[in-house]
Amino acid sequence: MRRRLATAAGALLAIAASLLAAPSPAQAQPRAETQAAPGFHVSDGRLLDANGKDFVLRGVNHAHAWYPTRTPQALKDIKALGANSVRVVLATGDRWTRTEAADVAAIVTECKRNRLVCVLEAHDTTGYGEQAGAVSLARAVDYWLSIKDVLRGQEKYVVVNLGNEPYGNSGYGTWTSDTQNAIARLRDAGFGHTLMVDAPNWGQDWTFTMRDNAGKVFAADPDRNTVFSIHMYGVFDTATEVNDYLNRFTSQRLPIVVGEFGNDHSDGNPDEDAIMAAAQRLGIGYLGWSWSGNGGGVEYLDMATDFDASRLSTWGRRIFDGSDGIRQTAREASVFTSGPDDGSTGGGCAVSYRLSDWGNWFNADVTIRNTGTTAVKGWRLDFAFPGDQRLNQTWNARATQQGTQVRAANESWTETIPAGGTVSFGFNGSSAGTNGVPASFALNGTSCTTS
Incomplete structure (x- = not known):
């Protein structure tokens, strides 16, 4: 499997074999005080919403940190095209202008208004150890703790993605301990949210660091409420690679999502058809990169041209309207539904x-x-x-x-x-x-x- 040689799509935008021995995640029990989960929670390798209903993320990424004024309309358009979730780029203030607590609160309100599950991610960690200016997961935790008050009570609607692509192709050997420490600090501070953790190697885990240590990380979470996120670009250019990676997680009943992927990339041509088909077959989530605003040579990853929902690109039409696409497969989270049928009409x-x-x-x-x-x-x-x-x-x-x-x-x-x-x-x-x-x-x- 080829190394990823280029920076991940998220970083580019800014400049415009079984698991190791560990307690079985299916058998590990959360702390007694969180048995009745207040929001999203993991059970037997599946992500469940606050009503105990299975929930599969089907959405896209939106670069709020660089385009904050675009967010309200972008979320409306993303929802109108059928998505049930959106991964929102935030900034800790270390590399890019800080997304303040009031801004985060407004984003969550817009997500809820549009009946979208909000996956919030701290982007300044992108490529730590290799990318100049990138910060550690510990620094990302400092950010989450600083905005804790606006996230408290939103566990039904928000997933906290600790840090985007937290290592490049250097220094990733400490990914396991750093991730465990980050989770421990947030749990100790009272975060009851589902936590999402990205893989190293610009998110693509070509060294299998996350894959081979995910069981340890999951077992170290006292709430057993961690979801793993793999980013699939040029490393995942064949169906064999896609299926092998995802199957390693699902066979171990470890929760996995494809947190980013595209239909092309500077480091190779990802097999988006295989990614979407595998996600549908396995019942796991995916979040495509990205709605609009890409730069640095990956403008082709824009789904909507100049944030215009009526001008979808080839990639945008593929992910929303193609086989195994969002419009065909997304189901709204039951926490947004008044009736008993998880988003149905309640009768006719x-x-x-x-x-x-x-x-x-x-x-x-x-x-x-x-x-x-x-x-x-x-x-x-x-x-x-x-x-x-x-x-x-x-x-x-x-x-x-x-x-x-x-x-x-x-x-x-x-x-x-x-x-x-x-x-x-x-x-x-x-x-x-x-x-x-x-x-x-x-x-x-x-x-x-x-x-």
Whole structure:
């Protein structure tokens, strides 16, 4: 397996064989005082939400540290495209402008408003030991402790990613002890969150340091609530490498996610199809890099061109709409759901689509009726135009279009559909041919009748 010779995508953006002997993670028990986990927690190698429901991360990375003013709209757009989570780049202030506590609180609020699980990561550790200016995991822990007050009580919605790619290709021999120490300090300080730890070697673990010591690290967490994150770029350019690495974790019932990956990279061509297929087969999470704003020669990793959700790149279309992609596989965390069906309509739905056709342009008024017995809080409606229609303006909802596929999602004032009640939205558009009514509609993944 080839070493990763180039800096990871995250660092580039800023300048624009079994496990070793350890107690079985499946049998190890958390401390008595955290048996009833207040938020996300790990059980038998799976990540569960606060309701005890299995949760699989399906989302993307967003570079808040460099583009803070873009965050509110970016999170709305990422959610509208189907994601259930977002990994947000924060800065400790050592390499890049510090993300202050008030800013972190605002990010968490936006994540919750958009019903996204927030994975917060400290980026200044990227390539420590090799990259000039990078800081240690211990320094990242100092940052987390300094913003503890805004994270307390958010365990249902936030995963804390200790430090991005905490070693380059030098000095990684202390990764195990440094990670254990970082976890211990946060637990001693009262952090009850699920903690995510990145691999060394620019996140790609070509030395298998994380793979071969993950059991030790997990067992050293008194809460047994640690998830491991591998970044897959050029080192993972074949399906064999992807599957072997991930299978080593799942066979040991150790929780693993793909915290970053792309469809290309300066250090080689990752096999994104194999990564997404393996994640779906194994039921593990993935978070693609990245929404927008890449520089340093990896601009092709932008999913949205210039942060515009209507201008998805080839990579953006692949991860959101392709096989094993986000739109097809993401399921919302049950902590955001009022009803019992983890994001379903709670029973049923009916859609009325009234078309006003003027040839090369049209208006559509859409009414969604909740025919179920519980309120729907937060919704997305999927449908396909029957011809060559293009969205222009939308009101009372946010909408995105890819090809003929359209997804509309609620605004804050249209968020709730009461049991037996309705919400309405509308849009206008243009067409090169005859307009028509979509054949079918799905509300939060549930097929609706038409009326």
